[in-house]
Amino acid sequence: MFRITLPDGSVREVAPGTTPADVAAAIGPGLAKAALAARIDGQVRDLNRPFEGDTQLALVTAKDEADALELVRHDLAHVMAEAVQHLFPGTQITFGPATDDGFYYDFAPPKIDGKDRPFTEEDLPAIEAEMRRIIAKNEPFTREVWTREQLIETWTQQGETFKAEWAAELPDNEELTIYRQGQWLDMCRGPHMVSTGKLDPQAFKLTRVSGAYWRGDQKNAMLSRIYGTGWLNKKQLDQHLFMLEEAAKRDHRKIGQEMDLFHLQSEAQGSVFWHPKGFILWRQLEAYMRRRLDAADYAEVKTPQLMDAKQWEQSGHWGKYRENMFVVPDEVPNTADEGAVLSGEGDLMALKPMNCPAHVLIFKQGIKSYRDLPIRMAEFGCCHRNEPHGALHGIMRVRQFTQDDAHIFVREDQLVDEVRKFCELLDSVYQHLGFDSYAIKLALRPEKRFGSEEMWDWAEQSLRDAVAATGRDTAEYGWEELPGEGAFYAPKLEFHLTDAIGRTWQVGTIQTDTVLPERLDASYIGEDGNRHRPIMLHRAILGTFERFIGILIEHHAGRFPLWLSPVQAVVATIVSDADDYANDVAAQLRKAGIRVETDLRNEKINYKVREHSLAKVPVLLVVGKREAEEGKVAIRRLGSQAQTFATVDEVVAMLRDEATPPDLR
Numbered sequence: 001m002f003r004i005t006l007p008d009g010s011v012r013e014v015a016p017g018t019t020p021a022d023v024a025a026a027i028g029p030g031l032a033k034a035a036l037a038a039r040i041d042g043q044v045r046d047l048n049r050p051f052e053g054d055t056q057l058a059l060v061t062a063k064d065e066a067d068a069l070e071l072v073r074h075d076l077a078h079v080m081a082e083a084v085q086h087l088f089p090g091t092q093i094t095f096g097p098a099t100d101d102g103f104y105y106d107f108a109p110p111k112i113d114g115k116d117r118p119f120t121e122e123d124l125p126a127i128e129a130e131m132r133r134i135i136a137k138n139e140p141f142t143r144e145v146w147t148r149e150q151l152i153e154t155w156t157q158q159g160e161t162f163k164a165e166w167a168a169e170l171p172d173n174e175e176l177t178i179y180r181q182g183q184w185l186d187m188c189r190g191p192h193m194v195s196t197g198k199l200d201p202q203a204f205k206l207t208r209v210s211g212a213y214w215r216g217d218q219k220n221a222m223l224s225r226i227y228g229t230g231w232l233n234k235k236q237l238d239q240h241l242f243m244l245e246e247a248a249k250r251d252h253r254k255i256g257q258e259m260d261l262f263h264l265q266s267e268a269q270g271s272v273f274w275h276p277k278g279f280i281l282w283r284q285l286e287a288y289m290r291r292r293l294d295a296a297d298y299a300e301v302k303t304p305q306l307m308d309a310k311q312w313e314q315s316g317h318w319g320k321y322r323e324n325m326f327v328v329p330d331e332v333p334n335t336a337d338e339g340a341v342l343s344g345e346g347d348l349m350a351l352k353p354m355n356c357p358a359h360v361l362i363f364k365q366g367i368k369s370y371r372d373l374p375i376r377m378a379e380f381g382c383c384h385r386n387e388p389h390g391a392l393h394g395i396m397r398v399r400q401f402t403q404d405d406a407h408i409f410v411r412e413d414q415l416v417d418e419v420r421k422f423c424e425l426l427d428s429v430y431q432h433l434g435f436d437s438y439a440i441k442l443a444l445r446p447e448k449r450f451g452s453e454e455m456w457d458w459a460e461q462s463l464r465d466a467v468a469a470t471g472r473d474t475a476e477y478g479w480e481e482l483p484g485e486g487a488f489y490a491p492k493l494e495f496h497l498t499d500a501i502g503r504t505w506q507v508g509t510i511q512t513d514t515v516l517p518e519r520l521d522a523s524y525i526g527e528d529g530n531r532h533r534p535i536m537l538h539r540a541i542l543g544t545f546e547r548f549i550g551i552l553i554e555h556h557a558g559r560f561p562l563w564l565s566p567v568q569a570v571v572a573t574i575v576s577d578a579d580d581y582a583n584d585v586a587a588q589l590r591k592a593g594i595r596v597e598t599d600l601r602n603e604k605i606n607y608k609v610r611e612h613s614l615a616k617v618p619v620l621l622v623v624g625k626r627e628a629e630e631g632k633v634a635i636r637r638l639g640s641q642a643q644t645f646a647t648v649d650e651v652v653a654m655l656r657d658e659a660t661p662p663d664l665r
């Protein structure tokens, strides 16, 4: 008999051959129906796969959303592949994993007159209909263990050359399995649900097609990839489709163009050309951050863009990070330099991919005492990282970026309090920038790591204590510990913003580091008169200005709070008689500190209103003959049809508070 321990601690004795499905049925018919899979000693497995010994068992239901979604998406990938092969004979299968919001499958498309016929979006409705037919048939997913020879023979017989190639390379020490539904089968590790009927036929949608190379290598055959999104029920699918639609409307690249904020071009892959309006936004954000850092006792520094390869070698970046660094030859090396070695990599330099080593070099200037700590060193540091062109995305993922970076050098006894202070500062910044919801996560020690277990215990507990001291280690703040997700040298706190349409963005981070101070030999004199290593905290609140501005654009859909808006008001004339008055109004507003423009063009006022609302100008002040005579303006706020009248003084009084950065109100 096997002993099966359930989550409540109760134990059931079962005979060999018993499955988790049997246990679910023995507990009750409700659970038997709700169970989608089983967690066996932590691993998700098929409900019908017999127990192999004494185990811990937890039944997976739709309530275990992450597990349930993974199962559904993987099942859908198989169902889609069956549907495609049924509808398009001659199609070969390759791979089809679950993704963050669904699944895809890569097919070698069928041939027509000897030429590939890749799938198009027009094919998708028919494939969806066929998938629904397969789901309605409620075909069981069955798992079978095969030998490699069996696999190769079957795939070869079926003309599946890609699968046969892959089967020949599968590792020897692994059980080789296939999953079958009806007549269709695929090589697969599983797990799957019990049958296709467990899928909600209304909870998936095929979204797009693209090309993909076999094994991701462009020397190989071009495959045809079909993407789908898959959910537990229709409500979830609808929410997701709505979110995608909203995300497309809010795309920062589109809004950036409509508002004339920035552009990108191929001559400077991954580096942003900030236009005057975009750079006003940048400057507002930077000035705000600088005031916050000044008030929190940070000292701002500026460090070199280029440093010698030897320096990067010492910091460890040359070994680990070199492929992401822009390396620059030092073409006119200063041979007069004492001890200059012009061999090997001595005359190479690199653009900094991060600011950390340079900050340690500043720390090392002069002797530091325990009384000098904490030292909080901030830099709006411009860094370069060489990312593949395909990975770049608008201003969200770039190759040249500016971090709101800072390093805090602390003694052990100061760590918890410094991290707590950082959490408080970050909270206030996010609130000011219009984000009231964010999650805090603690990334714990990874499998491969430096340092002793005591160091990790202590560092992890310190971060936990710091968050607890702010009272934010709660469900409301999405407090969660992520085993294995820390950096190899230390644990870190991550701060994930939730935007207006429910997407999350990891932006803020703080992590402890004892390795870099050691590598670069940074020390301070302790109370005992001896040399000690400081702990270095790497931290950022925004992450990078580029990405954060991208997030701000998408979060606010370009309708920034007034204090961040590049243009806060436009004075637009109805008739040219009012030009002088419009200039006069603009001058008064400018004097009051409002960023204002005039629109005196000889265009219809409705045309002007439309154009400025597309450019997301928050306040439009319309002036005609009557307004000029009465000394008033007609006010229209972005997104509202209402129009009110007021004097310029009243307008200034109305906008002053909103136009002032929140930390100065």
Ligand SMILES: [Zn+2]
Pocket: 074, 078, 179, 186, 187, 188, 189, 190
């Ligand atoms: Zn599979």
Ligand SMILES: [Zn+2]
Pocket: 354, 355, 356, 407, 538, 539
């Ligand atoms: Zn750093």
